[in-house]
Amino acid sequence: MSGHTIIDMPAAMSTESDKYSVILPTYNERKNLPVITWLLAKTFEANGLAWEIIVVDDASPDGTQEVARQLAKIYGDDKVVGITVHLNRSLDGKAGWGCARVPATWYGVSASLGTSILKPRAGKLGLGTAYVHGLNFVTGNFVIIMDADFSHHPKFIPELIKQQKLHNLDIVTGTRYASTPSPTPNPRGSVGLGPGGVYGWDLKRKLVSRGANFLADTVLMPGISDLTGSFRLYRTPVIKDIISRCTSKGYVFQMEIVVRARSLGYTVGEVPITFVDRIYGESKLSGNEIVGYAKGVVNLWWNVE
Amino acid sequence: MSKGTRFVTIAIPAVVAYLLMLINVLPVPFVSAETADQILPVIPWWLLVAFGAFSLTSLGLGLLRFHDTPEAYESLLAEIAQAKNELRDQGVEVD
Numbered sequence: 001m002s003g004h005t006i007i008d009m010p011a012a013m014s015t016e017s018d019k020y021s022v023i024l025p026t027y028n029e030r031k032n033l034p035v036i037t038w039l040l041a042k043t044f045e046a047n048g049l050a051w052e053i054i055v056v057d058d059a060s061p062d063g064t065q066e067v068a069r070q071l072a073k074i075y076g077d078d079k080v081v082g083i084t085v086h087l088n089r090s091l092d093g094k095a096g097w098g099c100a101r102v103p104a105t106w107y108g109v110s111a112s113l114g115t116s117i118l119k120p121r122a123g124k125l126g127l128g129t130a131y132v133h134g135l136n137f138v139t140g141n142f143v144i145i146m147d148a149d150f151s152h153h154p155k156f157i158p159e160l161i162k163q164q165k166l167h168n169l170d171i172v173t174g175t176r177y178a179s180t181p182s183p184t185p186n187p188r189g190s191v192g193l194g195p196g197g198v199y200g201w202d203l204k205r206k207l208v209s210r211g212a213n214f215l216a217d218t219v220l221m222p223g224i225s226d227l228t229g230s231f232r233l234y235r236t237p238v239i240k241d242i243i244s245r246c247t248s249k250g251y252v253f254q255m256e257i258v259v260r261a262r263s264l265g266y267t268v269g270e271v272p273i274t275f276v277d278r279i280y281g282e283s284k285l286s287g288n289e290i291v292g293y294a295k296g297v298v299n300l301w302w303n304v305e
Numbered sequence: 306m307s308k309g310t311r312f313v314t315i316a317i318p319a320v321v322a323y324l325l326m327l328i329n330v331l332p333v334p335f336v337s338a339e340t341a342d343q344i345l346p347v348i349p350w351w352l353l354v355a356f357g358a359f360s361l362t363s364l365g366l367g368l369l370r371f372h373d374t375p376e377a378y379e380s381l382l383a384e385i386a387q388a389k390n391e392l393r394d395q396g397v398e399v400d
Contacts, residue, residue, distance in 0.1 A: 030398075034397045034399050035388040038388040074395055195372050197372025199373065207364070207368060210364055213367075214367065219308070274374040275374075276381055303309075
């Protein structure tokens with residue numbers, strides 16, 4: 001943890017009653033979950049922020065839930081809350097974040113000791129249904145959604161929060177593409193830990209990513225540089241409102257949130273982040289995904305006011 | 306109105322006006338008929354090439370300005386190692 005996340009913190013941050021809930025969707029993250037939890041806890045404690053982590057596990061066979069229970073014992077079950085969601089992954093083929101309006105009656109809920117088991121009966125559900133469920137358990141007035149695989153570093157959370165407070169924003173999203181936070185001004189560089197960027201991408205991956213963002217940027221004119229990023233801070237009522245209107249999955253889902261936020265009049269800001277691509281496991285972008293993405297952009301262009 | 310419908314409501318009249326000028330039904334304002342006859346047929350190509358150039362420039366600049374952050378990776382690995390040591394001491398299973 002670099003020191004300046006603590007030094008630059010406005011005095012107001014530690015005294016307010018804001019609480020930050022991190023939703024961590026997991027699938028087979030037994031190895032990563034304790035470490036990301038440790039990093040999150042360290043960041044929040046160092047900055048005197050009230051926090052909780054909602055682990056939304058997609059019925060991982062590797063024992064992620066057991067690890068979540070261990071962590072709840074160490075940090076307190078008000079701090080680490082484990083939820084198991086059984087999503088029918090086989091119907092989806094590949095996992096992708098998305099949101100779907102799911103009637104509550106689809107789920108049998110049995111809760112014990114902060115761990116709830118949610119079972120969807122059937123249906124083609126995006127993995128991002130995880131967000132919808134996670135939101136039901138959130139007690140904070142702010143929600144942070146990030147990946148549990150270390151591609152998003154918790155050290156940027158205080159920066160997202162600073163930017164939110166500075167401009168009273170509804171959403172602050174991490175950007176891999178910009179060097180400075182937006183909106184400005186940010187007196188004396190008070191927000192951010194330097195320019196955004198990526199580790200572990202070759203030229204082709206960068207070109208695809210750039211192309212995807214250029215397409216969306218040109219067609220949708222969202223006013224932010226990183227539309228498909230998934231490291232974001234939201235006001236809780238805002239994300240609940242937006243997610244209830246969302247219809248898409250995967251990268252498009254991340255984009256849809258911002259596009260809908262704009263059309264609903266919510267304010268969106270950005271802070272540069274560094275993105276370290278999956279240290280464990282692989283992330284690939286297939287031809288199918290690219291086509292699906294382009295369709296999603298056009299769909300948003302045509303349908304979102 | 307969505308961005309798409311707004312685009313279409315502007316684009317359709319614009320295309321119709323262009324076609325009418327091209328077949329000399331509508332007069333072209335500000336320029337002589339002779340100049341207009343020379344300019345009008347190449348306008349679509351000009352738009353296409355201009356947009357292509359803009360796209361390639363944007364992509365190229367975007368690629369050039371894409372930061373690599375090896376230092377973020379190095380510091381993350383160090384933190385992960387530290388986290389695992391502390392977690393092991395607290396009795397959490399990490400390997």
